[in-house]
Amino acid sequence: MKKIWIFNHYAIAPGASGGTRHYDLGKELCRKGNQVRIFAASFNHQAKQESIRYFSSQYVQKEIHNGVQYVWIKTIPYQKNDWRRICNILSYTFRAFMECRRTEEKPDIVIGSLMHPLAALLGYVVAKKKKCAFYFEERDLWPETLVHLGKFSRKNPIVWMLSQLEMFLYRKAERIIVLFDKAVDYVSNRGIDRGKVLYLPNGVDLSRYNYPHQEVPSELEELLNRLQNRLVAVYIGAHGVANNLDSILEAASLLQQDDEWKDKLMFLFIGDGTEKNRLIKKANEARLSNVIFGPAIPKEWVPIVLERTHIALVSMLKADIYKWGFSLNKLYDYLAASLPVVIQCHLETTLIDQAGIGIKVSTSKEMAEAIRWLARSDNERAKMGEKAREYVEKHHSWNELSNRLIDSWMSKERERECLK
The missing domain is CATH 3.40.50.2000 (Glycogen Phosphorylase B;)
Structure with a gap:
């Protein structure tokens, strides 16, 4: 049995609209005897409204859905892409980190999902503090996506900074999870060993x-x-x-x-x-x-x-x-x-x-x-x-994809055993 913590700012629970990647994956992992905990903001990105009721001094609420534990983080609300959304990102990162510091429990694997860079970086920081394996999940190829969709010039300092952060996470990760079939080539073209990369696309709960x-x-x-x-x-x-x-x-x-x-x-x-x-x-x-x-x-x-x-x-x-x-x-x-x-x-x-x-x-x-x-x-x-x-x-069934993830960490454990 493995204890897996997933940091995904925008993860949703059943009953909400949006992508359910980590819930569906987590449900299958739990069904196979593992424990999964998802750290997510309770402010819904799609609906632009709070989905959890907190008492005055609370910043964290916990729920369990089909075995998957959600740790909901109260964040600063926003309605558009302005300074308030930046505050929302910062509040998620800080409060999720503080919640992890308060618990003595230790996971076996931390997955930092790049829905935005700070969530992935938070995953690395928590994994290092808890002395466990860090998996970097690159949902979009940042900063390439920002450049190719015309949002930023390649010469923009933000693009340079994101590129450096991407390389840092590549180097620190035990596994790099990518969702696109040819993204393994993208990662290896940046000088990273292909053996670290795990192709784990989106799937469906049949x-x-x-x-x-x-x-x-x-x-x-x-x-x-x-x-x-x-x-x-x-x-x-x-x-x-x-x-x-x-x-x-x-x-x-x-x-x-x-x-x-x-x-x-x-x-x-x-x-x-x-x-x-x-x-x-x-x-x-x-x-x-x-x-x-x-x-x-x-x-x-x-x-x-x-x-x-x-x-x-x-x-x-x-x-x-x-x-x-x-x-x-x-x-x-x-x-x-x-x-x-x-x-x-x-x-x-x-x-x-x-x-x-x-x-x-x-x-x-x-x-x-x-x-x-x-x-x-x-x-x-x-x-x-x-x-x-x-x-x-x-x-693309989540049963098959969860097996692929399990096989990846089992193979890594065998590698460690051989090195002893």
């Missing part, structure tokens, strides 16, 4: 797709009822700049002009983000009657929505950062729901076209054509959907 499901709120049921007798192309996830959702709206516009499909095909957007209001306004101005926007929903409700859809959509910005691969939570939910995927990107190849579980396109016009082709063929959709489910069961 038990959520054991129908039937629980009831959903009336407003969501009402939205889903509007889709009856229609063929539905769905996007579930963040509505941000990097998600390139304008391209999906353009595909919807093209298909609305097609007499064959204007009354048969609907586009459903589920989620929230900085671009959502602008996208709704754009759809209204273009009078897109084949587009529906729904709210962000808890992970537990995603299968209910996907069960009533037929084609899944992904659209990615043209950015060099994707040459190292990608690991989208939404993608594995699509595959678990046996949906064929239409993905717009500028990569030469993706797992979608390699595995025969969808169609890769480069433009919104091509996306519209791919959707039209899939809409006409129930047989092709069914075949791709069957392959999609087989693929995700083999490569």
Whole structure:
């Protein structure tokens, strides 16, 4: 049995909207006899509101969900990316560290997850203080992501500082966890031994797709009822700049002009983000009657929505950062729901076209054509959907991925034994 502490500022518990990577991983690790503790801020990043009720002098609350212990840290609230968000990050880092100092318990492994650099650095500091193994999980390739998405120049001092911090964490980590299939090359290109790197992508809890499901709120049921007798192309996830959702709206516009499909095909957007209001306004101005926007929903409700859809959509910005691969939570939910995927990107190849579980396109016009082709063929959709489910069961179930993590620390222990 191992005691694993995970530092992820933005980790969420069941019932909230957003990525559930560490909860799903932790649940599987607990099921296999380990203990998992997640240190997370209780201020919800998506909803921009506090999710835990504290008494006046409290800064920490604890909960257990399916064996996974959450240590909720009270942080300074914020509503946008300004100085208050910086204060939120600093308050999480300081208060989580102080909570670790107060406990005499010692973990076997600390995972510092780079949702922001201080959480990963905090993981290293705690691991050193507790004299245990440190695993550095690089969720995004900082600072490369900031540069390639156009947020910072490579000459910016912040980029230099983040690059130095990245190298520091690489050197200090016993294992470096990456989510992208080619990110092992990225790390090794920086002079780090490939043997330290563990490819552990996002995955899916397949038990959520054991129908039937629980009831959903009336407003969501009402939205889903509007889709009856229609063929539905769905996007579930963040509505941000990097998600390139304008391209999906353009595909919807093209298909609305097609007499064959204007009354048969609907586009459903589920989620929230900085671009959502602008996208709704754009759809209204273009009078897109084949587009529906729904709210962000808890992970537990995603299968209910996907069960009533037929084609899944992904659209990615043209950015060099994707040459190292990608690991989208939404993608594995699509595959678990046996949906064929239409993905717009500028990569030469993706797992979608390699595995025969969808169609890769480069433009919104091509996306519209791919959707039209899939809409006409129930047989092709069914075949791709069957392959999609087989693929995700083999490569991206949390049962399989948790075994991969367990094998990595077992192999490290064998290495230490050989050195004695």
